[in-house]
Amino acid sequence: MATAVATAMRRRRHLTLCCYNLAAVALLLSFLHAPLAEAQPLPWQLCNATAGNYTEGSTYQANVRALARTLPGNASSSPSLFAEGTAGTATDKVYAIALCRGDTNASSCATCVTNAFNNAQQLCALNKRATMFDDPCILRFSDQDILANVTDNRGMFIAWNYNNVSAAAAAAFDAASGRLVNATADYAAADSVRRFGTGETWFNDATYPRIFSLAQCTPDMSEADCRSCLGDIIRRMTPKYFVGKPGGRVFGVRCNFRFESYSFFSGRPLLQLSGPPPATMTPPGTMEGRTRHRTGRVLAITLPIAGATLALIVLTCFWFWRRRTPARKASSVPFSTNPDDIQSIDSLLLDLSTLRAATDNFAERNKLGEGGFGAVYKGVLSEGQEIAVKRLSQSSRQGIEELKTELVLVAKLRHKNLVSLVGVCLEEDEKLLVYEYMPNKSLDTVLFDPEKSKDLDWGKRLKIVNGVARGLQYLHEDSQLRVVHRDLKASNVLLDFDYNPKISDFGLAKLFGWDQTQDVTSHIAGTYGYMAPEYAMRGQYSVKSDAFSFGVMILEIITGRRNSSFANSEQSIDLLSLVWEHWTMGTIEELLDPAMGGRSVNDLVKLVNIGLLCVQDNPADRPTMSAVNVMLSSNTVSRQAPSRPTFCIQEMDSADTDLYSGAYAFQSAGGNSKAKSVASPNEVSLTELDPR
Known part of the structure; x- marks a missing residue:
């Protein structure tokens, strides 16, 4: 028996070594071929x-x-x-x-x-x-005839780059981008088939050497109508929002345009304006030119070697697996990178027939909800255990990657405030993750329901805040992995029978090394309203990004209001600004959820203080989760005074009372339309909504 166990352990260690080598080569190749930043494909x-x-x-x-x-x-x-x-x-x-x-x-x-x-x-x-x-x-x-009037472009999003062009170069940059945008609009209007154009021009600046643009109208517009539509939004929006900005866009249904200091469209630009190349560019034959030439030669040599090494490792792992590992059923799952620390992977495998029987073949009446990657169903196993089955969409390109991420993380992480994985199934075309069933569903279904929220008294809300904070501290500091969740929100906090919270949905989570403090991505994913500003605008994420999301959630729990609820209300400012105003005026109790009883004034002040500290604009000013837990558990620990959250909505001048800027909540002047958004890299968004 001991020999068999030792053999199995050696087998898994060999596989783990293969995995690490493979990951190292893949990581090298990913650095050599880093993708360009692009707008988020989220609505x-x-x-x-x-x-x-x-x-x-x-x-x-x-x-x-x-x-x-x-x-x-x-x-x-x-x-x-x-x-x-x-x-x-x-x-x-x-x-x-x-x-x-x-x-x-x-x-x-x-x-x-x-x-x-x-x-x-x-x-x-x-x-x-x-x-x-x-x-x-x-x-x-x-329900109105929107086909009849091809020039009706009401209902738009306006967004601009968070950075600024240097003061010395701003006027010249604005002039160059203005010329390019208008020329691209002319090109698009003249395209009788697509009413579409892209453009590029050089700009003599070390930071922003080139400018790119895009313009488009619906093809049912005439050339004159298209140019008029584009000209209108260019004239109206550029002076007000894009002065000194290295990028911006107006997103309308009938016509839209965008300009950036980086290439954001596919293919070569259809229009190229003449202009001098940047003076900072080094001509061929200089030291930098020779360095680039050497770099090219090095890449030409190393890339084939890296590719051959990658192929060799894959073949070696496959050969070793085929020789040493007995045949497994079709539902086998990715192996653990550290099998000594978790239960045998075989114990996680579940048959598809078992899950179909448990959910009555995924009957609609058993559906608990639906997210970005698929639906979740309630089920009951033959032994009576209640489960929640996450069925990833078969058409989702990201589904399998999300499943692998979530499987590896949830299987290795063990904490009472994290949802527990029961099993997994990859049979046929199904991708299924099975979790413990949480009878009170997600926090948002209770907190934001006028009737159900009455069950959330002050004690239960404190329990939820404390539990989520402990779960985050475990992810950030105490587990064998260092994990940034990246999508913490009320709908990803599940509640058991006693309203104990459990953090769920690790499909967007990222692993950090213990000496790593932050990372940057060009593919921003998450939920608008909970994103930290540095992540939504620049793609930078860290444990402090999760702290920001946690702070938003604290303020939601206290007030019983969604951070995005102001999009369809008569409020002209978002939740963070509203809480700050009442905090500075000493009237914070006016914002409390009326369904909440038994509250302590000291606990209330402490919770609001912590929430505001977590949503500070500068990540360095936000507390770690271990510091948050110390503050939550003690009434004697001194707390820093928060500064005003700057990443929030402000009313524009009286000439445009229907315009509100910001990145988390949007509304029309009359409060009749609602809009939510997912941020794209380096952008802050604004809406102009005209109810139809």
């Missing part, structure tokens, strides 16, 4: 609730779904990547338009429009009118 949505809602199972809903089946194919098969359509008659008639960016392909276009319909029906649930802005597509459907 910004405008949901118009004042137009009325349709009911579940209604004819109007059937018409929306009929368009969802036909419009993606029509748009992707069109030479202009544009489609419009109608479904139904009389009061149940639905009008829709879909426009894909001119530099995308048919497959990406169809996928984007399909996802836009799905997102609209989830994020603008039962709204008769919705607009989804995405890269690379835009979708709008309505």
Whole structure:
């Protein structure tokens, strides 16, 4: 028996060594081929609730779904990547338009429009009118005839780069970007098929040597109408929002434009303005030129070697696995990188037939909810154990990567405030993760429900805050791994029978080395409203990013309000600003959730203080989670006085009272539309919403 165990342990260690070598080569190649920063393929949505809602199972809903089946194919098969359509008659008639960016392909276009319909029906649930802005597509459907007026561009997002061009170069940069944007608009208007253009020009600046632009109209517009539409938004928005900024965009349904100091579109620019190359560029033959030449030679030699080494490692691991490992069933899962620390992987394997029986073949009545990667179902195993089955979408390109990330992390992490993994199944085309069932579901379903929130008294809310803080400290400081969650929010905190919180959904989590403090990504993923400013704008994430999300959640728990709820209210400022105003005026109790009872004034002040410290603009000013837990557990520890959160909405001047800037919540002047957004790199977003 001891010999068998030793053999198994050696087998796993050999596999682990292969894995580490493979990962090292892959990491090297990823550095050699780092991707360009690009806009996030996550939707910004405008949901118009004042137009009325349709009911579940209604004819109007059937018409929306009929368009969802036909419009993606029509748009992707069109030479202009544009489609419009109608479904139904009389009061149940639905009008829709879909426009894909001119530099995308048919497959990406169809996928984007399909996802836009799905997102609209989830994020603008039962709204008769919705607009989804995405890269690379835009979708709008309505009960009004939006096809009749091709020049109606109401309902826009405006976004700009968070950085500033240097004062010395700002005027010249604005002039150069203005020339490029207008020239690109001319090019797009003259394109009779797509009404689309991209452009590039040099700019004589070391930091921003080139400027790129894009402009597009719906192809059903005439050349004159397209140029007029683009000219209008360029004239209106550029002086107000883009002065001295190295990038910005206006995202409208009928026409839109964007400029950046980096290439953000596919392919070569269709238009190139003449201009001198930057003076800081080193001419060929200089030392830097020779250095680049040597670098090219080194890469030419090392890349084939790295590729050959990678192939050799893969073949070696495969040979070793085939020789040493007995055959496994189709549902085998990725091996652990440290098998000595976790339970045998075999004990996590579950048959697909077992899960189908437990969920009644994933019956709709057993669905607990649906997220970005798929649905979650309640199930009961044959021995009576209740489970929650996360069924990743078969069409999701990110689903398998999310599953691998979540499996490795959740299987290795053990804490009472983290959700426990019961099993996994990868049989046939299914990708399933099975968790312990949490009878009170997620925090958001209770906290933001007027009736259910009455069950959350002050004691339960304190328990939730303390539990989440302990879970985060374990992830950041106490576990065998160092994990940044990156998507902490109320819907990812599950509640058991006694309202004990458990952090869930590790699909976006990132591992850190123990000597690592932060990292940068060009692919920003997460939930708008909980993102720290340095992450939403520059792609920088760390344990302090999670601290920011935790601070937002504390303020939501205290007030019973979503940070994004101001998008469809009469409030003109977001939750962070509102809490700050009451904090400075000493009237914080006015913001408390009226459903909450038994509160202590000292505990209230302490919790608000901690929440505001966690949402400080500078990551260095936010406390670590261990410091948060010390503050939560003691009434004698001194707490730093917070500064005003700067990453929040401010009302614009009186000439544009329908405009509100910021990155977390959006609304129209009348409070009639709601909009949420996912940040794109280096951008702060603004909306101008005109209810239709």
